[in-house]
Amino acid sequence: MANSKYFNSKTLRFLLYEVHGVHELIKHERFQSYDKQSFDLLLDSVEDFSNQSLFPFIKDMDEHPSYFSEGKIIIHQQFESILKQAGEMGLIGATFDEKNGGLQLPVSLFSALYFIMEAANNHVTGYMGLTAGAANLILSFGSDQLKQTYVPKMLEMKWGGTMCLTEPQAGSSLSEIKTSAKPISNETFHISGQKIFISSGDHQYAENFVHLVLARIEGAPAGTKGVSLFVVPKFRLDESKLENNHVTVAGEFDKLGQRGYCTTHLIFGETGECRGWLLGQPNQGLTYMFQMMNEARIATGRMGTGIASAAYYASLQYAKERPQGRKLPTGGMKNTDDSQTTIINHPDVKRMLLHQKAIVEGCISLILQASMYVDMEMVSTGTEKDKYRLLAEILTPMAKTIPAESGQEAVSTGLQVLGGYGYMMDFILQQYYRDIRIISIYEGTTGIQSLDLLGRKATMHDGKALQLLAEEIRLEIIKASTQNHTQAEAQKLGKCLQSVQSVMKYLLPFAATGNHERFLADAGLFMEMMSKIVLGWQWLKIGNSLNVHSINSNPFFKGKLLTMQYFFTYELPKVNAIHETLLNNHSITIEVNIENLE
Numbered sequence: 001m002a003n004s005k006y007f008n009s010k011t012l013r014f015l016l017y018e019v020h021g022v023h024e025l026i027k028h029e030r031f032q033s034y035d036k037q038s039f040d041l042l043l044d045s046v047e048d049f050s051n052q053s054l055f056p057f058i059k060d061m062d063e064h065p066s067y068f069s070e071g072k073i074i075i076h077q078q079f080e081s082i083l084k085q086a087g088e089m090g091l092i093g094a095t096f097d098e099k100n101g102g103l104q105l106p107v108s109l110f111s112a113l114y115f116i117m118e119a120a121n122n123h124v125t126g127y128m129g130l131t132a133g134a135a136n137l138i139l140s141f142g143s144d145q146l147k148q149t150y151v152p153k154m155l156e157m158k159w160g161g162t163m164c165l166t167e168p169q170a171g172s173s174l175s176e177i178k179t180s181a182k183p184i185s186n187e188t189f190h191i192s193g194q195k196i197f198i199s200s201g202d203h204q205y206a207e208n209f210v211h212l213v214l215a216r217i218e219g220a221p222a223g224t225k226g227v228s229l230f231v232v233p234k235f236r237l238d239e240s241k242l243e244n245n246h247v248t249v250a251g252e253f254d255k256l257g258q259r260g261y262c263t264t265h266l267i268f269g270e271t272g273e274c275r276g277w278l279l280g281q282p283n284q285g286l287t288y289m290f291q292m293m294n295e296a297r298i299a300t301g302r303m304g305t306g307i308a309s310a311a312y313y314a315s316l317q318y319a320k321e322r323p324q325g326r327k328l329p330t331g332g333m334k335n336t337d338d339s340q341t342t343i344i345n346h347p348d349v350k351r352m353l354l355h356q357k358a359i360v361e362g363c364i365s366l367i368l369q370a371s372m373y374v375d376m377e378m379v380s381t382g383t384e385k386d387k388y389r390l391l392a393e394i395l396t397p398m399a400k401t402i403p404a405e406s407g408q409e410a411v412s413t414g415l416q417v418l419g420g421y422g423y424m425m426d427f428i429l430q431q432y433y434r435d436i437r438i439i440s441i442y443e444g445t446t447g448i449q450s451l452d453l454l455g456r457k458a459t460m461h462d463g464k465a466l467q468l469l470a471e472e473i474r475l476e477i478i479k480a481s482t483q484n485h486t487q488a489e490a491q492k493l494g495k496c497l498q499s500v501q502s503v504m505k506y507l508l509p510f511a512a513t514g515n516h517e518r519f520l521a522d523a524g525l526f527m528e529m530m531s532k533i534v535l536g537w538q539w540l541k542i543g544n545s546l547n548v549h550s551i552n553s554n555p556f557f558k559g560k561l562l563t564m565q566y567f568f569t570y571e572l573p574k575v576n577a578i579h580e581t582l583l584n585n586h587s588i589t590i591e592v593n594i595e596n597l598e
């Protein structure tokens with residue numbers, strides 16, 4: 001087990017096995033061909049790949065970003081070997097059924113593998129993840145012919161995949177989509193329109209691109225009910241020859257961060273006939289696309305966690321080496337040693353490092369938790385299956401948003417640990433600070449995730465999903481109440497759960513009386529409150545998994561205990577303030593108007 005500079009392998013394995021029991025999944029038929037040793041081997045090989053092929057290039061990808069030249073997108077040359085190796089290692093469709101060319105790996109282990117790669121280099125995995133997501137949509141809703149034509153090449157990474165939703169006038173609100181589809185036959189359509197901000201939309205290391213495009217069939221109903229999903233290749237297969245399908249790359253967006261991960265502007269059907277193949281039924285496009293978006297939301301949170309992890313280990317390293325200041329005297333004794341200390345010995349710097357550690361490890365645990373629910377849904381039947389589906393659904397907007405928002409805070413704290421050097425281009429913290437900024441924007445902004453959490457997930461099936469989540473949290477609280485080292489924290493989290501109840505009791509009557517604007521006005525704050533509680537739950541779960549006998553003698557366990565105590569002492573109390581604001585009887589954000597804001 002190598003000691004990498006961007007994540008801690010021992011912590012990841014502790015979270016996987018001791019906290020979440022991922023290895024216990026192998027008792028289910030679906031995962032029978034694995035054992036713990038094979039999971040470990042996969043973790044080792046992805047760590048080696050990341051050490052050799054990903055981490056050494058992260059800075060260079062930022063300094064030599066993707067660019068547009070003569071109608072094509074050019075990405076960093078290291079991608080040639082990265083994408084080839086990823087295809088050969090089976091990393092693209094690793095969770096797919098074996099019969100579809102996948103490895104049938106649990107999503108939770110897959111999340112751990114991708115977390116390692118994302119911590120090493122967050123500019124890379126999007127190319128792979130989008131290709132897998134697009135292939136999975138074709139497998140779920142496509143005809144046999146579409147599956148045979150596209151999926152094998154995509155799993156090898158010879159053909160790339162994309163997700164084409166956004167248009168200049170249709171961002172958060174996809175009901176405004178204008179790209180149009182004119183029928184040629186029942187399955188084939190002429191596609192015309194444009195899509196912006198398309199990640200991984202073109203590059204020199206794929207022979208073809210398979211765009212999954214949301215478009216409106218002529219005469220379809222207005223709004224989201226009239227949106228269909230199409231497979232639109234860059235080159236279409238015509239009697240086994242690849243022909244130009246008239247998907248034009250109009251440009252590359254110049255970005256703040258993730259500069260190695262291209263973001264393209266695509267135009268369909270401007271230079272000639274662009275054909276698209278309908279996926280599934282007409283007007284069901286958004287429902288289908290939600291499959292990919294839900295996977296992508298957990299993946300986006302995982303990516304934010306990876307960046308925050310890399311930033312943590314970079315700032316920890318710096319704090320261990322930077323001499324500055326002297327230790328303050330303790331216990332009324334004068335400090336006779338006048339030599340400089342390294343900054344890691346100052347309590348305020350330790351506080352910043354604990355803040356980062358609490359967020360990074362709490363978020364890894366959260367991503368594994370959400371992934372475990374997806375796995376459990378897959379292997380369960382009946383009411384158990386429904387339970388895990390609802391738990392995965394309610395946790396998804398939080399698994400996206402918590403690493404995005406608290407991850408940004410953690411990276412910013414990490415930059416602060418470096419003082420002035422953190423602001424300098426020579427050190428990587430500034431890059432992580434820029435890279436992580438996108439996580440709260442794409443795959444649905446924090447605002448949209450918060451509306452989803454409060455407006456849809458917390459209320460669906462008469463609040464059943466929220467109730468199931470509260471039960472999961474309560475189970476950890478009960479367990480923690482019986483142990484000395486977690487008792488106090490259990491009590492604090494129990495009180496926070498009561499706060500959620502009182503907020504719902506206060507807000508739900510607004511929805512019941514049709515005042516949805518008021519009901520959802522503070523959805524962002526509700527998300528913030530839930531974020532603290534959900535991270536607290538994960539830290540309590542970590543606390544419950546510690547070996548009681550070696551907590552004080554083993555620095556690894558002691559570190560986990562102190563970080564849990566840090567979270568409950570410094571972060572969880574913020575729930576009280578947010579709770580008070582959520583119960584406010586003003587409607588400031590509704591009342592304020594444009595003139596007031598001038």
Ligand SMILES: Cc1cc2nc3c(=O)[nH]c(=O)nc-3n(C[C@H](O)[C@H](O)[C@H](O)COP(=O)(O)OP(=O)(O)OC[C@H]3O[C@@H](n4cnc5c(N)ncnc54)[C@H](O)[C@@H]3O)c2cc1C
Pocket residue numbers: 163164165166170171172173196197198199200255263438441442443444445446447448451
């Ligand atoms: C680098 C990058 C890569 C991307 N990759 C892809 C991709 O591969 N495929 C793709 O299809 N798209 C992609 N996107 C698009 C991305 O998903 C959108 O940018 C995002 O969903 C927000 O849409 P918008 O930019 O139009 O902002 P807007 O929708 O205009 O939102 C602006 C602000 O208003 C808020 N807001 C909007 N509507 C509401 C509402 N109803 N209630 C409350 N607040 C609201 C938002 O939260 C946000 O703060 C990418 C974007 C970027 C920047």
